[in-house]
Amino acid sequence: MTKQEMRTEATKKAILQSAEQEFSEKGLYGCRVDEIARRAKVNKALLYRHFNSKEELYKEVLVRVYTRLGDLEEQVINLKTDYELKLRDLVQIYFQFLYDNPSFVRMVMWENLNGAKSFKERGVAETKNPILHELGRIIDEARLRSDVPETIDSDQLILTLIACSFNYFSNMNTLNIIVGKDLMLAENREKRIQATTEMLLAYLKEREQKQTHA
Amino acid sequence: MTKQEMRTEATKKAILQSAEQEFSEKGLYGCRVDEIARRAKVNKALLYRHFNSKEELYKEVLVRVYTRLGDLEEQVINLKTDYELKLRDLVQIYFQFLYDNPSFVRMVMWENLNGAKSFKERGVAETKNPILHELGRIIDEARLRSDVPETIDSDQLILTLIACSFNYFSNMNTLNIIVGKDLMLAENREKRIQATTEMLLAYLKEREQKQTHA
Amino acid sequence: MTKQEMRTEATKKAILQSAEQEFSEKGLYGCRVDEIARRAKVNKALLYRHFNSKEELYKEVLVRVYTRLGDLEEQVINLKTDYELKLRDLVQIYFQFLYDNPSFVRMVMWENLNGAKSFKERGVAETKNPILHELGRIIDEARLRSDVPETIDSDQLILTLIACSFNYFSNMNTLNIIVGKDLMLAENREKRIQATTEMLLAYLKEREQKQTHA
Amino acid sequence: MTKQEMRTEATKKAILQSAEQEFSEKGLYGCRVDEIARRAKVNKALLYRHFNSKEELYKEVLVRVYTRLGDLEEQVINLKTDYELKLRDLVQIYFQFLYDNPSFVRMVMWENLNGAKSFKERGVAETKNPILHELGRIIDEARLRSDVPETIDSDQLILTLIACSFNYFSNMNTLNIIVGKDLMLAENREKRIQATTEMLLAYLKEREQKQTHA
């Protein structure tokens, strides 16, 4: 890579970082190209040269943000063997990820509000998602060991994991008011991780019992 | 109420309806006053006469949408006596509300993305919320009957109920892709209601057991 | 005059008073019909019924304001006989009038900025102006008594009287800054009246001398 | 200065010239940004890029117009030595300036009608004013040579000079009607310059005499 190319890459990265801040904060419509350029310390014409349009830049940001999920892979493979503990860790890791990546949460929200348009157009769903991948494996393994019944609906577990984790951050502003607490506090997050884990496990066991009694 | 006043109310209502559609769809920034006026079949000046600014109109819509929660009261008071059945009904009612009121879901999302600014400014949190009110009562009653342990963390139940219900609709666009199903279908919603109920109950019982064994 | 007519007159007067405040303060373009109506506590439609248009109302105000000059007549006829004292009094009266009628000063300024359009259209120049009328008489009388030379240019006296009096109030905002004093203070006004009088007299005498020596 | 910068300056100058015409003619409120842009042959967005707002542009024009006073410096330093002649020249120069710069007169009028708001905000009073500066020097010198008494109130001279000169142009539209002459004519201006000078001198001498007799 030549010096020139490296400079170009640096420029693009600066733009993307700036754009991530702006887009995640204000969305595709609330955000201003001027502001992105200003924060990236480049001029608008350059931004357009590299990304063609505001919308394309937005999509690039979406992809970039989503890709970070992939970085969880290492953490996820090194989980304990016991499936209860594994599940607990998985929830923990997901919560931590959402806590560390507020722009992920917000971009997903913008996407949902926008009919997941860019999400679909850029095939973001294909992005490696170690959390869900591992949840699937946990269930599969448990099934094999008959820890959970064959009939378990793994979608419900996925939906519950996502709901309890994602919603905690996505709706934090209103939830804080509703429960009258600062849910950002480590203590409260910890409690919620615990409860989420218990819920998932309880759901599994409940099903198990039903299965047994059936 | 005079004829004149009735006409005025009708005009305001037309504007509010139009604004609700536009704001819930595109948010405060993505939406255009021109379009709201066009849909309401009034001119912009009139809209400004009645609502002063785009932002005030937005807040009015937020309040209006949120107020609909209150209409659930009748349904909620007529619940069965058994607390398990009650909980099931509550989840069912909430899911149905969110299904019937997509603009509620979206407005809450916009608010969260915007730091719940208008939510706070208009004291929307004070709005009657029969769902959460009833959930509180269910837990209280259960406690009295010792169906659930004293130590139960009711916040976790609230957060779970909201998360599992709200997130199902708020993130539907991306969830549909992730689970590869159309979650809007009655069948899938029904399953999710079932799972959510079971989760809540299992969580309660789990705690109960822990309590017992402790 | 019937009760109804009296009410109507009262309404018109209220509008005119309000309009005078607004127009003199902000001019024809800076002022808002809404505001005039609000201050007059009538609605706009009524205002239009009585005055047809913003511009006509403006002209009405101009005439009204200018007419107040006429009220000086009584004061002016009762002047002392000595022409020096008369002149002094005249200056004093004019200063007092301008001090008491800031809207006169401002309306004349707006008119000048606007090419005296309304001034001409409404023939405001025809309005009785006891100050100038009396100044003319003073000069005439003085001429007869040979107190001043025949050749005196009375226009110069008129222009000086107006300039020294009017400009003191019309440019007060900038003059205050230039001379670093509050020219509104009675003390400073008094000094200026004195100086203006002396100037007029000195001018007369100077001319006289020239005449004499010629 | 690069070519680019020169172009930019040219654009700004074109806008300022256009704005001066419009603002001086119609004032801050009567004037339209559209029109300024049209006359300057640029589009509105560019105008805003360079000047931020209509009001800032107005202030820039005010400063620009006022600065022209400074250009009189050369003329003013080369005055004759005799103080009577000096004074005469000063009046002549000031009249000529006001005649040549109608937008100066009008901007000062707008400012006074607007409470000298922009005048104060931009510290326009600090602008070099060779006329008043020189008038001060003339009086000082005269005092030293005892041509005029120590007690002379120089403010009165300043106010008279400004009043007689400025008012001649600021109120020309109404004065023309009052005196029934076209005061713009060179002949009439000349007479007025003569009268103003005599007035100032007469005032000085009158005071002198008083002083002498005292």
Next chain:
DNA sequence: GATGAATGAGATTTCATTCAT
């Protein structure tokens, strides 16, 4: 006569995008 609602045209300002260098 009097009112409050309603209107159309237009004001200032903003924004995504392109041009010229």
Next chain:
DNA sequence: TATGAATGAAATCTCATTCAT
């Protein structure tokens, strides 16, 4: 590649005026 100037379209909001009762 990179830049600052420039643009056209459109956004929010305002205002003199008229309508309907």
